[in-house]
Amino acid sequence: MGSVRKSVAKKMSRQLPALQKFTSHNILQLVFICILLFFASHYNFNFSLTEESSGSSELAPKEGKSKMGAIFAALHGSFGRADTKAVQVKNDNRGNTYSNVSYWAGKRSASDEKKMKQLNYVTRFGKIAQTEMNKYGIPASIILAQGILESNAGQSSLAEQNNNHFGIKCFARNCKKGHCSNYTDDSHKDFFRAYASPWESYRAHSIMIVNNQYRKLLKYGTRDYKNWAYGLKNLGYATDDHYAESLIRTIEDLDLHSFDR
Numbered sequence: 001m002g003s004v005r006k007s008v009a010k011k012m013s014r015q016l017p018a019l020q021k022f023t024s025h026n027i028l029q030l031v032f033i034c035i036l037l038f039f040a041s042h043y044n045f046n047f048s049l050t051e052e053s054s055g056s057s058e059l060a061p062k063e064g065k066s067k068m069g070a071i072f073a074a075l076h077g078s079f080g081r082a083d084t085k086a087v088q089v090k091n092d093n094r095g096n097t098y099s100n101v102s103y104w105a106g107k108r109s110a111s112d113e114k115k116m117k118q119l120n121y122v123t124r125f126g127k128i129a130q131t132e133m134n135k136y137g138i139p140a141s142i143i144l145a146q147g148i149l150e151s152n153a154g155q156s157s158l159a160e161q162n163n164n165h166f167g168i169k170c171f172a173r174n175c176k177k178g179h180c181s182n183y184t185d186d187s188h189k190d191f192f193r194a195y196a197s198p199w200e201s202y203r204a205h206s207i208m209i210v211n212n213q214y215r216k217l218l219k220y221g222t223r224d225y226k227n228w229a230y231g232l233k234n235l236g237y238a239t240d241d242h243y244a245e246s247l248i249r250t251i252e253d254l255d256l257h258s259f260d261r
Helices: 002-025 027-040 065-075 110-136 140-151 157-162 198-211 213-220 225-234 243-253 256-260
Strands: 047-051 057-061 180-182 191-193
Touching: 110 140, 110 198, 110 243, 110 256, 140 198, 140 225, 140 243, 140 256, 157 180, 157 191, 198 213, 213 225, 225 243, 225 256, 243 256
Parallel strands: none
Antiparallel strands: 047 057, 180 191
């Protein structure tokens, strides 16, 4: 055993100078390798498969890929060119409707898209609502909120095809061509007025309010949108049990009461 130990020690003594020489010439490389091992222990290099609606798969990098990708790019002499673009789903097959809209780009939620459409509607019809308020005494906030709810922010079939933004029905027994059309609502026999422009719909709404049972609400003035909302519901404007709350929530979410001044 003693002779074996002496033989091993003798070999190690001959190799030690070579190891020291290698270490002294490659110290920077060894330090760099240690740094890479440190980062590798703190970041996740796993990739997850994301299914596209077409059925094909792509690699989607998880968090941490961009930092480590830059490090590896530097090793290959291409620092700063690491691909850090996120994979986007190309075909989102969900319906692009007012009540159920969602886009991958920007990760905007359905509620964000819904509010954006509502704000676009307000921008388009805010001045008209104020004109009607000044002429007939109906709060502009109530007019806009009803228009948003009744017309799907201007995107319902009734609004797009009939320019009818308030769900105004036709009760005439004899109508000229183009005066109204049938849409399914509470009954398959419901006929709704058709207008040449959205403005005509707004004016018809104002006239209907002041010439029917809703005229009682004029006593609340133009700055009491809450009593207007509950009054419209109690007087039968809509069958929705939460119509008043929906009007109030829409007004407050979009700051529509600022139009009442």
